[in-house]
Amino acid sequence: MPRMMINRRTALMQFAQFLAASPLLRADHRFSDHPDPVLDPANVFDFAKLAKARLDPLAWDYMDEGSDDETALRDNRAGFDKLIIRPHFLAHDVSRIDVSTTLLGKKLEQPIYISITGGKNCFFNNGEQETALGAGACNTMMITSGGIDSVLKSGKGPKVWWQFTTAAELRTKTQMTDFGDRLQDKGCSAISVTVDIYHVSHRERSIHNGLVRNWCQGNGIPRDVSGKLIYAPNDILWGTGDFPAPRPFPTPTWDNLQRLRESTDLPVVVKGVMTAEDTERAVKTGISGVIVSNHGGRQLDGVGGTIEALPECVQAAGGKIPVLVDGGFRRGTDVFKALALGATAVGIGRPYLWGLATFGQRGVARVIEIMRAELGIDMGMAGVASISQIDRSYVRRRTA
Numbered sequence: 001m002p003r004m005m006i007n008r009r010t011a012l013m014q015f016a017q018f019l020a021a022s023p024l025l026r027a028d029h030r031f032s033d034h035p036d037p038v039l040d041p042a043n044v045f046d047f048a049k050l051a052k053a054r055l056d057p058l059a060w061d062y063m064d065e066g067s068d069d070e071t072a073l074r075d076n077r078a079g080f081d082k083l084i085i086r087p088h089f090l091a092h093d094v095s096r097i098d099v100s101t102t103l104l105g106k107k108l109e110q111p112i113y114i115s116i117t118g119g120k121n122c123f124f125n126n127g128e129q130e131t132a133l134g135a136g137a138c139n140t141m142m143i144t145s146g147g148i149d150s151v152l153k154s155g156k157g158p159k160v161w162w163q164f165t166t167a168a169e170l171r172t173k174t175q176m177t178d179f180g181d182r183l184q185d186k187g188c189s190a191i192s193v194t195v196d197i198y199h200v201s202h203r204e205r206s207i208h209n210g211l212v213r214n215w216c217q218g219n220g221i222p223r224d225v226s227g228k229l230i231y232a233p234n235d236i237l238w239g240t241g242d243f244p245a246p247r248p249f250p251t252p253t254w255d256n257l258q259r260l261r262e263s264t265d266l267p268v269v270v271k272g273v274m275t276a277e278d279t280e281r282a283v284k285t286g287i288s289g290v291i292v293s294n295h296g297g298r299q300l301d302g303v304g305g306t307i308e309a310l311p312e313c314v315q316a317a318g319g320k321i322p323v324l325v326d327g328g329f330r331r332g333t334d335v336f337k338a339l340a341l342g343a344t345a346v347g348i349g350r351p352y353l354w355g356l357a358t359f360g361q362r363g364v365a366r367v368i369e370i371m372r373a374e375l376g377i378d379m380g381m382a383g384v385a386s387i388s389q390i391d392r393s394y395v396r397r398r399t400a
């Protein structure tokens with residue numbers, strides 16, 4: 001009997017020592033001991049945790065927030081739970097998976113691209129250039145706000161990239177032609193016109209935080225040694241209660257977009273569409289593609305999630321122009337659902353910013369790699385080997 005007790009105690013002690021020594025059970029293991037920490041995150045949400053821990057809280061809120069009550073922000077994610085994937089087995093040989101696709105005549109390695117985000121300097125120095133290097137490293141299409149000429153010249157940037165504009169600065173046909181010509185010379189593949197930002201929303205986390213919007217275009221959040229925010233005399237804080245002042249020039253309409261389209265050989269794509277009517281109008285105007293987007297829930301609140309708006313836009317496009325979508329895409333299954341509903345490609349914003357904030361260009365590339373791999377695995381498990389095999393029969397609406 002006493003012998004048994006000693007044995008059991010010894011055994012328990014040995015087991016406890018084994019557990020203590022095991023790297024598997026050390027809480028910090030996953031994010032500190034790996035020979036290459038960029039490979040530690042198991043999914044894109046792990047990058048979000050790391051980014052939140054690393055960033056100034058004001059920078060995190062600026063990236064993470066939506067407008068007003070943030071309902072559109074939440075609806076983007078909630079929309080995916082209302083859709084169920086319907087796999088079809090044995091119809092296709094799934095021994096080799098190909099996630100490549102074609103968009104406006106260009107081959108994309110995967111139907112996942114880097115969407116335009118302003119203010120990257122709050123997340124990483126020279127964030128736009130760093131992102132372009134990441135996009136180049138993982139062969140991903142990028143929509144850029146510009147300033148990546150040196151990266152493009154180095155040959156390390158994205159092979160397919162689109163230029164962002166709101167078209168508000170393109171008032172005359174000459175300005176439009178010059179704009180298009182300059183972009184064509186640089187190897188741009190399309191012009192992406194964001195149409196949902198002629199007025200800027202109330203982003204109330206940033207308003208409460210006292211964020212100065214220009215900080216993220218400049219050197220990030222300025223703090224003194226004690227951590228207090230440093231304000232300059234001309235800083236404009238984000239406020240509420242200011243009725244929109246009249247603008248010196250009219251904001252663009254479909255007529256301007258038609259003129260832009262006629263001024264350049266580059267395809268013109270409209271980003272920010274949420275309805276069948278606007279998709280139809282885009283088709284009639286000769287627009288080359290639409291991006292179903294609610295600006296990541298950062299502009300007009302209450303517009304619903306983008307994955308819910310996608311089917312009516314796809315139907316209105318009637319196969320005449322590609323329909324892209326962004327907003328809340330975090331998983332291969334999210335991308336799969338959008339493809340099944342008829343999207344040609346899916347844009348991401350915050351996920352690659354989480355990668356950028358934690359590991360710079362390598363983080364950007366890794367986030368794309370993870371989502372690409374998830375999509376490939378999900379396709380294989382759903383019974384399809386190529387994007388062209390995915391159709392509407394692979395998804396249904398949740399009934400309860």
Ligand SMILES: Cc1cc2nc3c(=O)[nH]c(=O)nc-3n(C[C@H](O)[C@H](O)[C@H](O)COP(=O)(O)O)c2cc1C
Binds near residue numbers: 115328329
């Ligand atoms: C920090 C941040 C800045 C953004 N800036 C712009 C912008 O300047 N122009 C634009 O069209 N969209 C902008 N977006 C919206 C993205 O292009 C995209 O529509 C959105 O982020 C997709 O949703 P997701 O972040 O949930 O992936 C921004 C998004 C974020 C998160």
